[in-house]
Amino acid sequence: GIMLAEWIRSQPEVEAVMHPALPQDPGHILWKRDFVGACGLFTFVFKPLPRAAEAAFVDAMPLFSLGASWGGYESLILPIHPEKVRSVEPWPYSGPAYRIHAGLENPDDLLDNLKAGFAALRSAL
Numbered sequence: 083g084i085m086l087a088e089w090i091r092s093q094p095e096v097e098a099v100m101h102p103a104l105p106q107d108p109g110h111i112l113w114k115r116d117f118v119g120a121c122g123l124f125t126f127v128f129k130p131l132p133r134a135a136e137a138a139f140v141d142a143m144p145l146f147s148l149g150a151s152w153g154g155y156e157s158l159i160l161p162i163h164p165e166k167v168r169s170v171e172p173w174p175y176s177g178p179a180y181r182i183h184a185g186l187e188n189p190d191d192l193l194d195n196l197k198a199g200f201a202a203l204r205s206a207l
């Protein structure tokens with residue numbers, strides 16, 4: 083999961099990646115203090131983009147099913163609607179957000195799927 087999070091973070095269309103194992107994450111110090119590993123569940127936020135580009139992104143990734151993770155083995159992606167997120171802090175981003183759960187598929191295959199998703203997104207811009 084961390085490899086995917088780092089790769090997504092490097093994409094120019096991405097505004098933020100929220101994964102506590104990343105040194106840039108606000109919770110990294112606590113994660114480092116309290117944990118010895120990280121899972122493949124994380125959130126990322128695109129910069130503002132058209133809905134058609136979002137749809138192209140998700141549709142180009144057959145290894146990621148749409149859905150929320152309940153601790154299963156599947157690779158999943160789920161759009162997050164910031165207006166429905168409960169938080170003490172206001173949501174600081176204006177682009178669409180997605181939650182990813184990296185399952186048991188080969189990480190290189192998942193990365194290839196993400197690359198195809200970003201290529202489809204760029205074609206739709």
